[in-house]
Amino acid sequence: MKKKPLYIAVLFTLIAVILSLQVYKIEPFESFSLRFNDINFKLQKKEPNQNIVFVAIDEPSVNEYGRWPWDREILAKGIDKLYQSDIVLMDMIFSEPTTEKKDNILANSISKLNASVCGFFLRHNSTQSIDQDTLDILSDSSIDLLQSQIAQYKNPSFISAKYAEINILRILEACTLSGSFSTLSQTDLLLRSYPIGVYYDDILYPSLAIQGLRILYNKDISRIDKNHVEINNKQINLNNNGFVRLNYYKPNQYKTISFLDITTNKIKPEYFKNKIVILGVTDVGAGDIVSTPIGAIPGPLLHYTFLSNLLEDHLIKEVNYISYILTAIMILMPFIMILLSKNIVYRVILNITIYILVYIFIRYLFISYMIFIDMFYPLIALFISLGVFEIITFNIQEKGSRFIKDAFSSYLSSELLNQLIQSPQSLSLGGEKKELTILFSDIRKFTNLSESMDPISLINLLNRYFTPMTNSVLKNNGMLDKYIGDAIMAFFNAPVGIQYHAKAACRCALEMIEQLNKLNIQLQKESISTINIGIGINTADVVVGNMGSDTRFNYTAIGDGVNLASRVEGLTSRYNIDILITEFTVNQLDEDFVYRKIEAVKVKGKKEAVLLYQLLPNNKEAKEIKELYDIALQNYINQDLYKAKAEFTNLVNKYDDKLSKYFLKQIQNNHSWGICEMKTK
Helix, strand or coil, X not given: CCCXXXXXXXXXXXXXXXXXXXXXXXXXXXXHHHHHHCHHHHHCCCCCCCCEEEEEECHHHHHHHCCCXXXXXXXXXXXXXXXXXXXXXECCCCXXXXXXXXXXXXHHHHHCCCCEEEEEEEECCCCCCCCHHHHHHHHCCCCHHHHHHHCCCCCCCCCEECEEECCCHHHHHHCCEEEECCCCCXXXXXXXXXXXXXXXXXXXXXXXXXXXXXXXXXXXXXXXXXXXXXXXXXXXXXXXXXXXXCCCCCHHHCCEEEHHHHHCCCCCHHHHCCCEEEEEECCCCCCCEEEECCEEEECHHHHHHHHXXXXXXXXXXXXXXXXXXXXHHHXXXXXXXXXXXXXXXXXXXXXXXXXXXXXXXXXXXXXXXXXXXXXXXXXXXXXXXXXHHHHHHHHHHHHHHHHHHHHHCCCCCHHXXXXXXXXXXXXXXXXXXEEEEXXXXXXXXXXXHHHCCCHHHHHHHHHHHHHHHHHHHHHCCEEEEEXXXXXXXXXXXXXXXXXXXXXXXXXXXXXXXXXXXXXXXXXHHCCCCCCCEEEEEEEEEEEEEEEECCCCEEEEEECHHHHHHHHHHHHHHHHCCCEEEEHHHHCCCCXXXXXXXXXXXXXXXXXXXXXXXXEECCCHHHHHHHHHHHHHHHHHHCCCHHHHHHHHHHHHHHHCCHHHHHHHHHHHCCCCCXXXXXXXX
């Protein structure tokens, strides 16, 4: 590929640009990528953990007890029903004191639970004044071990803020631990990840669900490496912000119970035995509703999703480097396809098919093994690379096509020219050995003709002659090689292969004679000397291709077979006939052609004699002549000269047969039929 350096430069540029978009998460590509991969959640059929329950302060509950926030005695009434649960995670904050009595009632209900995690969230601005006692209690919920391990690495950079909204001291003391429920949406404003922890006052506090797991397993969370933490031998894959990608379930799979149902004993306390309960608000106007890839859901379900992911081993394993590799491969693939195939439709279909197969396999990995590999950037890489390389290839091919059209439009039919444009590889410098049928034609006594005319008239006459002759070559899918003065050289079966090239050359020769006869009629009317030509045809293996230098070359054919065709054309004047073909051409003809045997001739430069034939038009008279001629020739071969002479004489008298005149002279000069050695031009 002559333009390979250009392709390689473009290839590396695309790899650098697209991988940069992927690594640095440049918008809007990153948002498109997030949405593109959300289909994972629609495909998977996994179910959440059955021991997690979301108790929702929903519309029926608000209709019963009034608008949120409620009197803390009401909330305590429901919490009292959860005493058999393992842990209660409270996705709510009691940051303002009410009466001491009501605050104590709620605190006492919380303290009676087996374990509880109360929530807090970060704020960039706050009017809440937090005393030192509150901070001391809150700090008991931090993870010193994880914080010290994280300090060894630059990443992840956990979210942080200067302020926080925290439960009042009495509630804080009643909770087993406190955990953050602050989180961040991604660039398209959808929540896809869950934070492991947050920084407040330079202290790392785990999230609500992580605190629940610490209590459940009675183990701390620890750092494995830069991108992984671990609890109870379960690995959690983190991004650079300390978030884990959530593996959402279908909305109807989350087990949700109305707060009203537990206060009215519709759901008995025994139902919550050994369960993790998440308590949160969903009522419109008061609840925390978040946007996610599966739609708008209550915020507490984020904790539910993460807990279930970890407990059921549904945590997503992100393998970013494979996505980078696939991106590079998809950029490289169109370039490889251009090297393998010249058909753009085939290339495009194959590129897209390969991507679809990889896409299906990657989706299978997610559904079966929770392995997440981003397939958006490989898709963008494929489309951009495909577009860029195909445009470059089109431009190169267009330039090549224009060159071919300019170089061959006068020498090939439009049909063959289009085929050649589709397969231009045969035009590279050099040649190939190939069987062709070569045609030479020449004007007889051209010197006498040229001397009888002025140059301008001669050129006009030649143009009138060459036009129909050339059209006959092109019409029969021949390649017009060159004009040699008054001679024409053409060949068939190159540069574009054609079937039955010998037949095509013979049809061309017959048509050339037919067109010449029409031209001569016009010339006679104009009192201009008529033209007689001889045509020689031979079929042989020759070398055909571009001959010359890198900057200037000519597409032509060379070899003994070409020379023989030229010498056969020279013999037409000896027999005074129009078309002479060799035995090698005759071997490829069928009954659609009429031809008659002449004799074997050993031409100059050939060791072996070649049997020559005259090609006749396929009409009734020609067939009659051939039938009578074959009898006469056989008598001549058998040395029955008396009969041969009579039969040849009959052909001359009846049809003015030129070839019979030749054999009458041979009989008169006592020449027997055999091999003639001729010196030709």
